[in-house]
Amino acid sequence: MDEVIKLNMETKFREMLNKIQAYNYVFALIGWDSNTEAPRNSFKRRAEVMGILSKELFALQTAKEYKDVIIGLYEKIDTLDDNLKREIKKAKKDLDKVVNIPEEEYVEYTKLIQMSQLVWEDAKKNNDYASFKENLKQIIEFNKKFALYYAPEKNPYDTMLDDYEEGMTTKEYDEFFNKLKKDLVPFVKEILSHGNSDYDKLINDYFDPKKQQEFCDYLTDVLKFDRNSGLMKKSVHPFTWNTSPEDVRFTTRYLENYVFSSIFAAIHELGHATYEQQISTEWDGTLLHGGTSMGIHESQSRFYENIVGRSLAFWETHLDKFKSLFPDQTKGLTPMDMYKAVNKAEASMIRVEADELTYSLHIMLRYDIERKMVSGEVTVDDLPELWNSLMEEYLGIKPKNDSEGVLQDVHWSGGMIGYFPTYALGTAYSAQIYYAMLKDLNLEEIIKANQIEKVNKWLKEKIHKYGSSKTPKELMLEVTGEDFDAKYYIKYLKDKYTNIYLK
């Protein structure tokens, strides 16, 4: 009898979740369209439609019968099979996140976020932090309040961090970033002191966007992306999109005077896309579909971008193709030249343009600030000053204005607090995964033989196929035989950059 009730509840859960996931598919498709090709004036009708559908989705997600069935199954959690157990835990968590928020606060917050993104855009354009800080203050307050509704006894920043990377807390991030501060910052300073402008002409030369696209098409094949289950397109901001492993799309952009932007954005997104394409379709429509966390996702994109794409072996293999497309700009260029050019390290203001060596220091700065913002140690009034002084401390440079300082990123205006740290964490994961992979594969030879499918297969079996059925911590432990440890990341960077700059 109990079994029958459980089965009925599971059927009901599946039925309602199917509807919710259908809505998510729709919102994803609308997003893909509007971020790639939708004409400018289409926004009006789209906004009306999204307004109507958002209400429907919210009603589904908060419907009493959905709540009841999740709570009912949660009460029997120990009797469920492993996959359903994990799904119900996730569903219960999502539910708890929402149900404790009074509806009027939720509506107010949604409006605030919509407004704030416009305010931030203008503020960044006009270098006018003052016009944005009141919005930011409210966003922080709301996020704190919501975190405390969910877990009154917890540090609210811990709750936010867990939203983006399951299981991560300030304790663990502190440890991670403290290691970087201790071991990486001095090393970065040493490397940067050497300077390097040997390849600036190449880096900023003109490259025909159509030819750039041809090269990115080539890279798509090099990485063995399955074109029957995906496509490449262009957009202002590169991103990866998916509704199932059989429909995974990514974009890159083509900057006339910065060819590396399109190349490494493409490889980065191909990393995300390969992860999504290799997830087992058995999770389609369930809560276990898609990559398991921001950090693990970023570990895959960074792995392909940096460890594969910025390796000497990669350019020994693919420089000829590049040179055939751009003979004028690449006369006499050797694989070693290219390797050094794509690994140029420098202190720079803008995170998204930062090189592999300095990237995590940009993130560390944001983590420090978020931690203090949420605890109340600093107010929004202190942020520009704090930002600038941390830039000086970590990278030895100072923004000349807030647009290239505290206003540079979209995340906070969108309510995303706790997201940034996953970028650095994911990058550090990738190094640990890399050393684990080396026990099984000779990566250098595989790259030289243009057989990335062997790498794809290894990652599929170890990580990708599981979708979200395993937590990030479970995956790291199973793949590498130990918990996450930043030492691999530091070793990887030191080895690589010592070789390039200090030998």
Added chain:
Amino acid sequence: MDEVIKLNMETKFREMLNKIQAYNYVFALIGWDSNTEAPRNSFKRRAEVMGILSKELFALQTAKEYKDVIIGLYEKIDTLDDNLKREIKKAKKDLDKVVNIPEEEYVEYTKLIQMSQLVWEDAKKNNDYASFKENLKQIIEFNKKFALYYAPEKNPYDTMLDDYEEGMTTKEYDEFFNKLKKDLVPFVKEILSHGNSDYDKLINDYFDPKKQQEFCDYLTDVLKFDRNSGLMKKSVHPFTWNTSPEDVRFTTRYLENYVFSSIFAAIHELGHATYEQQISTEWDGTLLHGGTSMGIHESQSRFYENIVGRSLAFWETHLDKFKSLFPDQTKGLTPMDMYKAVNKAEASMIRVEADELTYSLHIMLRYDIERKMVSGEVTVDDLPELWNSLMEEYLGIKPKNDSEGVLQDVHWSGGMIGYFPTYALGTAYSAQIYYAMLKDLNLEEIIKANQIEKVNKWLKEKIHKYGSSKTPKELMLEVTGEDFDAKYYIKYLKDKYTNIYLK
């Protein structure tokens, strides 16, 4: 008090319709995506999602509260303002079409249609009519049955015709096609007897698809298409798509050895697109959005395609651009040469490749067959023979197999019976509209001055802006001062082709 009830009903109607239209937006976007760029394997997840959403939409459309409010407002129809009156009439008609069909029959029919399209594809590929005819038989039976549920006293084919062109019946179509039989068929035979292969080299020469695309981009600007409210893309079958006047997209295709295909498909779709872009946004989300009928829509696409795009003035104005893109293929080509080439008339098997002169005869044949299929005068066993004998009668040629005969079109396999006649009707509308336009505008001079915006404006004021708020019959009467009359179409074709072939 009565006013309050009416107002409440209208509010409820609007609220439910908003949801229905949001679903329609979603299905449109999914269709656009899947017909233009979605990767092949995406179909599985898409089918699941569409299954879920279709059920939701069907539930909305047949919800008791929606029915009640439509019936309630319909009972007070005389007290409603004109726009709401027309909306409610449409809603009532849609409702009546659906509610009288037993749900299990509807489900069975939906399955039949899905299956039949695959069966038809294979049958066409394998030239195997026998494998398709049982499906066709059932499709006809279902369509008859449904038409009789809706209007037991009416000729079911009249009901079907009205589905695609409001107000049209066999009586009127008979009259139309009889005129064509009497006046056009002998004229076409005379023209075809002259033969014309002077420009076959040009017509079948190789044209680089990328350059073709450049020329279609140019045409998009020539026709003053608003790129802020739309875009051009490519697809296997050209089509126009819209969710509001501010988001209208169209496609064309590029055949390497048939450049006219991309050019005239683009202009044709630009005609549909211009119509949709020029509809007043006041109808957004209502039942009066979008073009008013298949026939009026086709009149606009055919107007731009044939009357504008296949005119001598058009090529006097735009041939230079064409020649600059394709200097090798167009050496010594004059505007008159181009005019004759794009107006080459010949008896051909395939409707979609037919020229302006013979096109309607292909439609007439389909009308004859549909009429007899629905009345039961012929069975599916008779169709191939009937098709072939009519081809011989109207065009003097005989298909060598059923793939280029009775199996060539997708429509019947999709359950669309009564659709074909609107193609000919719309084309004939366009000639009548053309002669009305000549009273106000000097079209030839406008084309030569590259000022199509003047034509667009005339059509906007006379036809486009009204959306579906007027019936096709009302529009024809208001625009041309009289009811539809096929004589204009016949005169137009005789004048044009006499000039080209007989002088």
